[in-house]
Amino acid sequence: MNLMGKVAIVTGGSKGIGAAISKELANAGVKVVVNYNSSQDCAERVVNEILANGGSAIAVKGDVSDLREASVLVEEAIEKYGRLDILVNNAGITRDRTFKKMDENNWRKVIDVNLNSVFNTTSIALQHLIDSGNGRIINISSIIGQAGGFGQTNYSAAKAGLIGFTKSLSLELARTGVTVNAICPGFIETEMLSEVPDNVREQIQGRIPARRFGHAEEIARGVLYLCQDGEYITGQQLNINGGLYM
Ligand code: NAP
Numbered sequence: 001m002n003l004m005g006k007v008a009i010v011t012g013g014s015k016g017i018g019a020a021i022s023k024e025l026a027n028a029g030v031k032v033v034v035n036y037n038s039s040q041d042c043a044e045r046v047v048n049e050i051l052a053n054g055g056s057a058i059a060v061k062g063d064v065s066d067l068r069e070a071s072v073l074v075e076e077a078i079e080k081y082g083r084l085d086i087l088v089n090n091a092g093i094t095r096d097r098t099f100k101k102m103d104e105n106n107w108r109k110v111i112d113v114n115l116n117s118v119f120n121t122t123s124i125a126l127q128h129l130i131d132s133g134n135g136r137i138i139n140i141s142s143i144i145g146q147a148g149g150f151g152q153t154n155y156s157a158a159k160a161g162l163i164g165f166t167k168s169l170s171l172e173l174a175r176t177g178v179t180v181n182a183i184c185p186g187f188i189e190t191e192m193l194s195e196v197p198d199n200v201r202e203q204i205q206g207r208i209p210a211r212r213f214g215h216a217e218e219i220a221r222g223v224l225y226l227c228q229d230g231e232y233i234t235g236q237q238l239n240i241n242g243g244l245y246m
Contacts, residue, residue: 001134001228004029007081008227009073011035011064011121012091014043016190017140020216021088021223022046026055028224030086033077034059037091064091065112070120074128084128086227089118089162090140094192096151107154114158118165126178135178136227139166140219141237143186143245159184163237170235179234183222186241188214210242 008025012018014036022032023046032050034057036043043059050057058080062073077084092114095106118139129135144152145159163182170180187193187204193213196204205213222238239245 006085007031007083008086009033009077010088014039017216017219018090019046020220024220024224026050031056031081035062035073037063064117064121067120071124074124085132086136087125088138094155098151099153110154111158115161129178130176133177137180138223138226139182141182141184143184143241147245167235179230181226181236183238185219186244208242208244
């Protein structure tokens with residue numbers, strides 16, 4: 001698919017993996033709506049970089065765990081660009097603690113931002129993606145949703161939920177031309193990973209067959225591939241993890 005002139009929303013596009021996805025898509029000619037919740041400066045930096053490279057982008061604030069704010073995000077994208085072809089559900093947070101110490105707030109917050117947000121954005125964006133003729137929904141899940149993670153029952157449940165959501169929705173949409181896929185990154189060098197204590201990071205790195213953490217750009221290239229060449233790929237999990245989970 002030629003991506004020139006297509007329109008994408010990238011949730012949590014202000015930082016890390018979402019910022020890399022926004023720039024990668026923009027380099028391919030996609031007009032990008034860079035969503036953020038609190039990091040306005042970071043989102044504007046991403047937009048300015050895209051504009052400086054001759055692309056088109058806007059930053060739109062919105063907490064995607066809130067249905068009304070997700071709705072405004074999609075409306076602003078349509079108002080600015082008149083169409084929507086690609087939805088990348090990337091926004092995510094962690095609130096790690098063992099289950100014994102897991103309080104309701106940390107459980108619900110992580111499910112809301114990582115999983116319920118995807119209901120919010122996708123349900124509002126769906127008709128526009130169908131109208132696009134070859135829409136793309138890409139959900140950024142995680143290796144933790146596949147293999148589990150110590151101290152991550154909330155995050156793991158949310159990310160596994162995304163995989164089930166991806167498969168079921170792909171069945172419902174296959175005939176419309178909208179593909180629905182998940183990307184499951186391994187451990188990627190971003191702010192999220194920097195929250196992990198150094199000794200744990202070293203242990204993790206030692207277990208990765210490739211012996212290094214991934215780069216946000218390596219996830220972004222997976223998104224680009226699914227958008228550009230993925231018309232017959234739907235309901236799948238693309239594992240980008242240096243061989244850590246097979
Ligand atoms: P990050 O650097 O912490 O960035 C998270 C992004 O999500 C930020 O742009 C943040 O924007 C946004 N965000 C958080 N809450 C939001 C909300 N309620 N509404 C809208 N945006 C929100 O994290 P990352 O490592 O790039 O992670 C991106 C995605 O990849 C997440 O879904 C994460 O679970 C997944 N992932 C990451 C790794 C890894 O190793 N890094 C591995 C597997 C999967 P604001 O700062 O503006 O709130």
